[in-house]
Amino acid sequence: MIITNVEAFWLQCPIAESKQHISDYGLLTHFDMTLIVVTTKSGLKGFGEAKAAVGSSGVCASIVSCVENELKPLLVGKDARNITRIWEHLYNGTRDHYALSRGRKFPILGRRGTTISAISGIDTALWDLKGKSLEKPIVEILGGSCRDSMPAYASGGWADADQIGEQLGGYVSRGFQAVKMRVGVMDNTVNNSVKRVEAAREAVGPEVKIMTDAHGTFSVPEAKQFCRRVEDCNLYWFEEPVSPDNPKGTAEVRASTTIPIAAGESEYTSFDIRDLIQLRAIDVVQPDAAIIGGISETMKTAHLASVFQLELAPHCWGSAFSFMAGVHAAFASPSATIIEFSLGGNPMMYELVEESIEVSDGTISAPEKPGLGLTPNWDFIREYSQTV
Template sequence: MKIKSVTATWLHVPIPKEKQHVSDFGPTLSFDSTLVRIETESGLVGWGESKAAVGSSGTNHALVVCIEKEMAPLLIGQDARDISRLWDVMYNGTRAHFAIDRGHVFPVLGRRGLTVSAIAGIDMALWDILGKSLNAPVWRLLGGRRREKMPAYASGGWAPVDRIGAELQSFIDRGNFKAVKMRVGSGDGELSHSVARVHAARKALGPDIDIMCDAHGTYTVVEAKRFCRQVADCNIAWFEEPVTADDKRGQAEVRASTDIPISAGESEFTRFDFRDLIELRAVDILQPDLSIAGGITEAMRIEALASAHQLRFAPHLWGGALTFASGLHVAAVASTGFILEYSLGANPMLHELAVEKFPVIDGWVDIPDRPGLGVTIDEDFVARHRKT
């Protein structure tokens, strides 16, 4: 079970013009991700996914180099099953021996950003290998699933006020979803436009569909407070990333001003960021992106924080099939996990990278019992979209 090779591939998939949406990130011209492949000397192969940007598009050259030139030399020859120790080796670098011996971290520098994203994809691949070696799904190794299926919400919602209701209803109809998320914030221009879109969505969907609102961290504290006050009668299920992740105290101020649950986490790295959010009382729902925040190992630590503080856990799953599968496995075993994000934008990484599909039936996603992450990579897809 010793690691033979660690390789990374930037996958760049152009989105046809008729399927592109426009948000505060700009037009979605492509979907980009970094595919991590780890092979053991025994021939077992595990797959993981890292992201250089939290949205759909992003330049991944530096992330590929980080995985292959920085991380791979630390891993070659190591036992692939020693996942927790290898996480510490990657996070602490040359001082890993101190960290492991003394039981606390000694990171050299890369406490955030591409370094942790690189760790995330590698960590996923190691869990995939472990599951395959034992012929067991990852959720079994993490303690066992709490249910055989989980509810999902449709994630999208970019249309203007006169079309937002129809757009969200079309998402709901694709899987009989009972919840849907729409985008608000700077992409709307004026705050009043966001408010009008939310009211239009509620009017179109009626009282029985949960509506989440995601500002992508683009409001100021004052704007976020005003938004909460002006949509108070719309029964919002949660308000996501109301302000920038760099202003955690500001987010705490927003949370204190409203009874709308505040969710955040897709822009955070490791348990330490989530600890800070919790200590500041800035969040109700933790949303780590497993391909950014440190992989499955770190997500389990983050979920433990949610459980200890009686918060909820709903991973950010706007990514490819491996990000979705990893979040699905963790959410399935999490005592605080309650819902899954399901991308309804143009997302070839979710729907075409893997041979297997993750269908939504009557608003629910089955928790598969295939070994490892349960994902078989379509090698032809990889060959077509490899970016050099």
């Protein structure tokens, strides 16, 4: 299990025009991801994903450079089984011996952003390697699955007030009993967001769970107004009401409403999640394994959620690799009860891997295949790899 090579591939694939949508990020015409590949002396390969952006598209050149020029030299020759030790080494750099001997962090300056995203992909690849070497799914190594299956929620909902009912109703007709729609600045006004939510609730009825996601685009007063006006719509949660740069504002919004507040997909490491919890800003914790620090930090976040009796709902909008990383962590956590399932145009979910990721009647089963349970489609990788 000695690491002999670490590679990073920036993949960029066009989204079919029929599956493109417009959000506050604009018209999404392509999907980007950074595929991390860690190879051991025996030839065994582990795979992970690192993100340059929370949304579907982002320039991944800096992550590729970080992995291949900064982190790879630190990894080659290491035992891939020592996942926690490797994480500490990458996070603390040349001071890792202090961190390990003193029992606390001495992080490098670049402990957020690109470096943590790069570590995220590497960490997930190491968990994938460990699972494959033991011929066990990652969830089993994490302590085993807390449930045999879990409901999934259909993540989409960009249509206007006249069409949102039909769009979300289409998700329900596929078996989903929970749906998420986007709101916020893309609607121009709070009033338009409210109208869309009211139309959605009327269309799907009272029993279907509705989540809303503002992508952090409301101001604090706007978010409060939105919450007040949709209180009767019985939202399951309101996600990222205001900018992640304003955690106290998020706490202020939460204090003003009975609607559960969700956040976490834009945060790096469990320390950021700890801060949100201490501010009493969130009810639902949403780490993204490709951003927060891999499966290792996702599980630390899951433990925080459990201790503080909050719901864990990993952000699973990405390629098949970050999706399955979130799925394994969710099934291993008693605090997770529902999984995000992207219904946007996402070739990285279906064409990047050989396996078919499926939700049956709105439900996803606990993973059973070794590691992440995924096999890359190398023809796809070669076709859509970008030169850095």
